[in-house]
Each structure stands twice: as C-alpha cells, then as structure tokens.
C-alpha cells in the first residue's frame with residue numbers, strides 16, 4: 203500500500219461557480235441547480251419483478267485484440283488482461299489534448315488522401331471518429347466524471363470523517379468526490395491493475411477541483427487530490443482482508459461485469475466490508491441510445507469483457523434481491539446510481 207497524502211497546499215486555485223472546458227477535461231465547481239439527477243427513490247422495489255423490468259442489454263461488440271487472442275489461444279482473454287487493455291486505452295484518451303489531436307487526425311487524413319494511401323486514410327477517419335465521440339461525451343457533456351450528478355447522488359449521507367473503500371477504483375474519481383463532500387476521513391482505493399495506481403490515479407490531474415465542504419466552518423470549499431488522505435491497494439477484491447469496517451463502500455461500473463450467476467458475489471464484496479449501518483454506493487452505465495453508441499464506436503478500445511447496460515429499475519431490483527435496501531435511486535448523465543444499506547443492519 204502506498205500513501206498519496208501530501209500536506210503541501212495545492213498550487214492551482216478555483217472559485218466556487220467556476221466552469222471551464224479545457225483541452226483535456228472540464229472544470230465544473232458550479233453549485234447552483236439544476237442538478238443533473240433524476241430521482242427514482244420513491245419506487246417500491248419489493249413490488250418489482252424481472253417480468254416488469256426486463257433483462258439488461260449485453261454489449262457484445264468486442265475489441266479486435268480480444269478476438270485475436272481468443273482465436274490464437276483457443277481460450278478466453280484473461281479478465282485482468284482485458285482490464286489492463288481497457289485502462290491503458292481509456293487513460294490515453296483522458297490524457298489527450300482533444301483539439302490538437304483532432305487537428306493532427308485531419309492533417310493525416312488530408313495527407314493520406316493526397317498519397318492515395320487508403321489504409322492511412324481509413325485509420326485517420328477511425329481516429330477522428332473516436333475523438334469526435336470522446337469530445338462529445340467527456341468534454342462537451344462531461345458525462346464520464348459528471349461532478350454535478352455525482353454530488354447530487356452522494357449528498358445527504360450521515361457520516362463524519364468516513365472511511366471510504368472504492369472497489370475497482372480505476373482513477374479513484376468518485377472516492378475523491380466523496381472525500382471532498384465528507385472530509386477528514388481516510389480512503390482506500392482498490393484495483394488489481396497496477397497501472398491504475400501509478401497512472402490513472404497516480405497521475406490524476408492535481409489541479410482538478412472537487413467541490414466539497416470545509417469541516418471547520420460547514421461552508422463549501424474546493425478540494426484537490428493531494429489534500430486527501432488516500433491509499434491505493436493493488437489487489438484483487440476477492441483477496442481483501444478487511445472486515446466490516448468502512449462507512450462507505452463504493453463501486454462505479456463494476457457489478458454490470460458480473461453475469462447473473464455471479465451477481466450475488468458482486469454484492470457480497472460490498473456487504474463484506476461495510477460497517478453495520480454504513481452506506482453502499484453502486485452505479486452502472488445506463489442503457490440508453492447514446493451509451494450503446496459509445497460502446498459501439500469505442501468497442502475496439504474498451505470492450506474486452508462481459509458488460510451489461512441496464513436501467514435504474516434493473517439495478518434497483520438486483521440490489522433489492524441481493525439483500526440491500528435502496529435509500530436513494532436515480533439517474534445521472536451516463537450512469538444509474540443507488541445509495542444502499544444492507545437490509546436489517548440499521
């Protein structure tokens with residue numbers, strides 16, 4: 203385990219209300235409504251059935267690297283290897299200066315056409331397509347990080363200086379959002395891809411502002427990554443030795459990678475580490491036209507393993523039938539989100 207806590211103050215400063223679209227990402231510390239959260243909390247989950255809600259949609263357009271591996275080896279691509287490729291590709295786009303990259307792709311296309319290089323032209327067109335959709339989802343809509351939607355989903359938890367556990371943490375974004383809203387505690391990020399520790403979280407922009415609260419005054423304030431007390435553990439979730447000791451256990455885009463015969467195990471991972479009465483937060487990508495289009499266009503870069511898209515009713519029903527009470531349910535830009543408690547643990 204390695205700590206990333208620093209006492210040095212952040213160099214970059216933002217004001218509450220700031221909003222700016224940068225070449226790589228959006229800064230959004232606006233605190234005014236409308237919140238990007240559609241509330242579905244009043245649903246009676248015990249009355250829902252699978253017949254009512256239908257089954258999730260499976261994304262089955264695979265990355266060509268996965269297909270090539272499986273053709274050559276005659277066996278499925280190992281799951282961790284798939285995540286390593288996913289994280290490396292995703293990170294490359296997070297690090298891309300989109301306007302510059304789009305300009306280079308256009309120049310490459312022009313050159314390739316001038317030389318009648320049809321292979322080069324088709325590669326340039328493909329890259330332009332990837333950049334176009336990345337730009338739309340991450341820069342125009344800010345739908346991946348979605349700070350406003352996530353704040354709206356995470357608000358109102360009754361915790362002080364919480365211990366937070368993030369299962370399958372990748373860049374750790376949502377745990378940092380939580381640590382800003384509920385400061386003064388300790389956060390553990392867990393991911394078995396070490397690239398997430400060194401690169402995705404390790405090089406997460408230090409100047410990115412998270413809107414949260416000042417525990418001394420109760421007023422809003424901006425937090426930065428290096429002001430938070432965070433450890434990153436490179437480990438398989440199945441091997442974690444923690445007990446029921448965390449105030450909040452969170453996963454973002456994890457349970458939809460477990461087919462139905464393993465859903466109970468996915469929920470068990472959350473239950474295993476949350477204190478009696480603590481909160482479990484689960485989000486999964488929404489089944490909507492734009493998300494299907496995203497995985498269609500980006501499949502070669504992101505789709506290496508089993509993946510479902512679902513709606514909030516399906517996620518709520520999975521959670522309810524796996525022994526959780528749904529305290530809050532809603533949809534944000536790209537995900538369904540639930541705040542849960544283990545049933546009978548309050």
Ligand SMILES: C[S@@+](CC[C@H](N)C(=O)[O-])C[C@H]1O[C@@H](n2cnc3c(N)ncnc32)[C@H](O)[C@@H]1O
Nearest residue numbers: 285370371372392393394395437438439454455
């Ligand atoms: C779909 S990603 C989460 C999406 C994330 N929000 C992002 O921005 O990429 C799931 C993450 O969980 C990790 N993961 C999956 N299964 C795991 C396991 N058994 N133990 C530890 N980490 C796991 C993967 O390495 C991956 O980084």
